[in-house]
Amino acid sequence: MSQRRVAITGLGLVSPFGGDLADFFARLLAGESAIRLLHTNDLPRPLSMPFAGCPGFDAEAALGRPLAGMLDRFAQLGVAAAFAAWDDAALPRAPQGDEREDWGVAWGTALGGTMAYEKGYRDLWQNGKERLAPLSLIHGLNNAANAQISIQLGLGGVSMSHTVACASSSIAIGEAFRRVRSGEAAVMLAGGSDTPQAYAVARAWEALRVLANADEASAPYCCRPFAAERSGLVLGEGGAALVLEDWDHAVARGAVIHGELAGYGTTCDHSHLVRPAAAGQVRALNAALADAQLTTADIDYVNAHGTATPEGDPVEIDALRSVFGNRAERLAVSATKSLHGHLLGAAGALEAIITVLALREGAIPPTAHLEHLDPACAGVDHVATARHQQPLRAALASSFAFGGSNAVLAFRAVAAQP
Amino acid sequence: MDSLNLIREFLDGRLGVPPQQVVPAATLATLGVDSLMMLELVFECEDRFGVTLDKNLKSPKTVGELVVLVDRLRSEQG
Numbered sequence: 001m002s003q004r005r006v007a008i009t010g011l012g013l014v015s016p017f018g019g020d021l022a023d024f025f026a027r028l029l030a031g032e033s034a035i036r037l038l039h040t041n042d043l044p045r046p047l048s049m050p051f052a053g054c055p056g057f058d059a060e061a062a063l064g065r066p067l068a069g070m071l072d073r074f075a076q077l078g079v080a081a082a083f084a085a086w087d088d089a090a091l092p093r094a095p096q097g098d099e100r101e102d103w104g105v106a107w108g109t110a111l112g113g114t115m116a117y118e119k120g121y122r123d124l125w126q127n128g129k130e131r132l133a134p135l136s137l138i139h140g141l142n143n144a145a146n147a148q149i150s151i152q153l154g155l156g157g158v159s160m161s162h163t164v165a166c167a168s169s170s171i172a173i174g175e176a177f178r179r180v181r182s183g184e185a186a187v188m189l190a191g192g193s194d195t196p197q198a199y200a201v202a203r204a205w206e207a208l209r210v211l212a213n214a215d216e217a218s219a220p221y222c223c224r225p226f227a228a229e230r231s232g233l234v235l236g237e238g239g240a241a242l243v244l245e246d247w248d249h250a251v252a253r254g255a256v257i258h259g260e261l262a263g264y265g266t267t268c269d270h271s272h273l274v275r276p277a278a279a280g281q282v283r284a285l286n287a288a289l290a291d292a293q294l295t296t297a298d299i300d301y302v303n304a305h306g307t308a309t310p311e312g313d314p315v316e317i318d319a320l321r322s323v324f325g326n327r328a329e330r331l332a333v334s335a336t337k338s339l340h341g342h343l344l345g346a347a348g349a350l351e352a353i354i355t356v357l358a359l360r361e362g363a364i365p366p367t368a369h370l371e372h373l374d375p376a377c378a379g380v381d382h383v384a385t386a387r388h389q390q391p392l393r394a395a396l397a398s399s400f401a402f403g404g405s406n407a408v409l410a411f412r413a414v415a416a417q418p
Numbered sequence: 419m420d421s422l423n424l425i426r427e428f429l430d431g432r433l434g435v436p437p438q439q440v441v442p443a444a445t446l447a448t449l450g451v452d453s454l455m456m457l458e459l460v461f462e463c464e465d466r467f468g469v470t471l472d473k474n475l476k477s478p479k480t481v482g483e484l485v486v487l488v489d490r491l492r493s494e495q496g
Binding site: 069 | 432433434450454457458460461
């Protein structure tokens, strides 16, 4: 079977900036930060950390009360993002005929239903309860989001969940892409969702000593990828989804095509759980380029993983320098986590959406707060303030996860179609 | 609170079903109660009334059947 081209026909998100795509992208271009200091009154010690939350997300409004009550927060964020992407693709929620029997879902989540399980532990060990609510297990399932998406949209093909730490949704998108490209499915809905708001999960991140230092005043500016004074990453929550569609199928139904997903590369460093290795990232970058039949000369922008950890950022730039060689100094690179935080299992999908919007709009959102570049991160064209009217042809979005798993997605602008 | 009002309160909070629709003749499935939600509803009755429903019990089909069942257990176990 010949390979199909893969159109991106739907984008949907529940982000720290809300769900309106145009508003979301405008805020990124304006360098507006969604990061604030989060305070909770949890026992045994109140929690205080910089966080990019979604306080405006109303699950009942987005999903209806019966469905919202069936889902843990990570799945609520995910199903809402999936609905938004589906609506953006102008596909009806209810199936018509049996066309969708081979359409599927690939979903990423790093943490899954940890809030549900934590509630159970608290009820049993802290609140003196002897039994748990009947839906505790259902709420906690890591495949709850993709299962409900399949049910709600009548998708009868594969329904997969991918848990690969911070590369979860990039890998979900890549695996979905392969199914559309091979002709196995005409349409795949791919994305991810996560929330780190379970108290023990937030405490676990804190214990790893990788979170940015911040107080109330500095919180919006504390995530500083590639900067000399960076102090760590900022956790965020949300959901992001893309509708991937056989190009000819999309054209035949008159769909709006936002961009083309042209290639995907995934590798493992196979060296250390939390210390990234440039060699593994280089292989992923090269694999995505080869898969897309693109060369380094075709790439006008990279949305970097760029978490702002002291260890991770220089390794990522080292990998880009290795792959792009003499072109690296002219390669536009930005890390938008400086504005929307690190959405963990949803990060890859959110940043894929940003990359598609950058190509579509010809505008690059910045790495915010990059006043003092770390010399160890030099050697690429860091985008420190938004760039407009950029004739972008193709772009990469990178996700490099704990565990050493790497995933790179290659996108092509619609205007640059061969 | 009596059994009927507890069921009304649960279905209003969980599904948004108006209480006036929750009458003894109403079919639970028609009101939106599937097998998972039936577990939630039984759990709520057990918690609030301090009764235990046999897990092998035949599932009630209507609001009235559930009310009769819960009221019988309340008188037996209360």
